[in-house]
Amino acid sequence: MFEGIQRGLSEALKKLRGRGRLTESNIRDGLREVRRALLEADVNFNVANDFINRVTERSLGQQVLARIDPSEQIVRIVYDELVKLMGPVDHSWRFAKDRPTVIMLCGLQGSGKTTTAGKLALTLKERGRKPLLVAADLQRPAAVDQLAVLGQQINVPVFTPEQLPSGTPRTPVDVCRAAVEYARRNLLDTVILDTAGRLHIADMPMEELKQIDRQTRPDQVFLVCDAMTGQDAVNSAKAFNEALELNGVILTKLDGDARGGAALSIKEVTRVPIRFIGVGEKLDRLEEFHPERMAQRILGQGDLMGLIEKVGRVQAELGQEELRRQQQKMAEGDFTLDDFRRQFDTLAKMGGVRDLLSRMPGGLAEMIPEGEDPETALKRIRGMIDSMTKEERRNPDIIDISRRRRIAAGSGTQPQEVKQFLIQFEQVRTLMRQMARMSMLDRLKMMVGLSKQGLFDPGARIKLKKGDTGHRKSAKERAEERKKKRRKKR
């Protein structure tokens, strides 16, 4: 499968090798195989489509790197997005101090709840907890026996309905409530409720779950889901989450060859993190969930990790080279808009936008209106630079009113914004020249000082600029103006 993805991408992108930019159409072609892979891995159809759109967007306009195949570059983006979507996972446990911690398991029939209850008990016991297993499935024949046998195997007490006083009602709700009380009295500090399997569309059984939830106030509610689940995973996960506010998902039966696309779908639709995976029937077969491994699994076999590392390395190397080159230019006081443009491309490749902002030597954050998506803002700036001629980029001083108008028209911005941007660029350039002349130590001091007092307000720092009187519109005001104008146009 992974080979298929690679082949599809290489095919679509082979003309691009080493030059040009990734465009919408060549990316879409290339991603067809990725989409197919996701669907065959049982990622929900709608989730898969959204995902592909997101990857397309992220890939657009990326410079094709000379040293690697563009398809590899895209695979890296796909992988990064998958990991981002399925993570992060907080593997820490939180336990109540003054009362038993209650963990509740729920899910469809046969998903693996009872087995997982045993697995959790074993894990917790190994961490020094004193668990109590609670047999709250009074539905399935021999469900109580099943849990009792598991408890015996790992030497963990099991609370069964028979322990309720005779003559009192023994509904699952009663059992759970009494079990928590039993744990409190017997100094057992972790209660694990094994509930009966049920359909998310069955009203009464779902109501029963809500009652158990209300009466025992679990600290953690886990949905136990079969990794082989197909498109329906989103429906059941959504319903269980709406009924119970899940804290986590446990994906079982991952020891087979199911690709586990459900992991992606569930996380995307419910935002509930996957916490554990079941990798066997035996009780020691429970592992923490790792988004990286899951991403790899969803994309299929093959040397994905090797590729991911390679692309990362090349990007980092190129980034370093580029930064060094730019620093050199800065030192020579020769920093042009082209360099500026390249710098944020380079940085963008090395990390997310937020990260990028924190690495830019100044001015950028100020250029981004409050409340506007930084990506959009950066695209606008990039658009402005791209609408300039070579000459203008090298020597922005020649940009007069009529050139500003042309640039604005070319980039879908306002002439005023272009002007504002150029002023800010000039400030950045001045700052850089100053920095380039400083010793390393002074440079560091300056950076530290800058970041402390607002790195992105070079205007406040460099009071060199004169003649800039009048009201300087804030980024917010500008954004509002832009909105108004847009409305007028319609």
Next chain:
Amino acid sequence: MVFRALFEKIKQGLAKTRDLFSGVAALFRMKGRVDRNFLDELERRLYLADVGTVATSAIVERVRQAFLDKEITGDVETFVKAELRALLNAPLPGLNYAPSGPTVVMVAGVNGSGKTTSIAKLAYRCQNEGKKVIVAACDTFRAAAVEQLTIWSQRLGCDIVKAQQGADPASVAHDACEKAKARQFDVLIVDTAGRLHTQAHLMRELEKIRRVVSKQIDGAPHEVLLVLDATTGQNAITQAEIFTKTIQCTGIILAKLDGTAKGGAIFAIKQKLGLPVKFVGVGEQLADLEPFDPEAYVEALFTR
């Protein structure tokens, strides 16, 4: 009285199946021509029913060729349904009984798919046909699996052959065959432990059970039923492939069709392996098993 209750139950089950196959109907109420939009929507709905890439592309492509740019009418609907139905093809209804002596039905599948429950339902069905049924508890591995089948056999009032947990499942199957022959049972249903098709040693164990059964009784096993969970996605295809290769499955029981999942992988399975669905499970009670009716299944796929 009993019959009436039973009839109601089956009717309910059928209604349940229909209800939950909702969705595609609205497609044919779309106005206009069969265009990219219509085909995308058809594709989306088939995917959401787990029909999968291969079968979905095939169906969408055929509709495209036949109807592109034509008005959306009842013809399109009839065509799509006919295509889907053709992919399923009617299997022989019901079980393939042995001409004489006990009929052996072996049941297998991945963990938790619904084997044991389906066996209880199947036994109930056979009993209602007047057959004398015995079940064999060959899942000697999972905690309380034997107890689970025992409880069902008690409810059914049918015989059961079992051994200690951890016993050799093939030897339980052997004993069950002996007993079925000696005591003239009509039907022997063999429960097996859930196993993932990737576990080679467990697949060999299954093979062994089959071999033992076939040595004991002529023509046995007469049916080898693979229980698939309707919520399972594309992995069902690999399951069917490997189980069939190992123990020559003769049919599928598609369990848990009473949820919102549709089990659309059966299209690809039928295409690839010729393996038909024989029964569908629509609940957790004894009466919640129905013979598979491709007509109704496809119809249900399209009615709200």
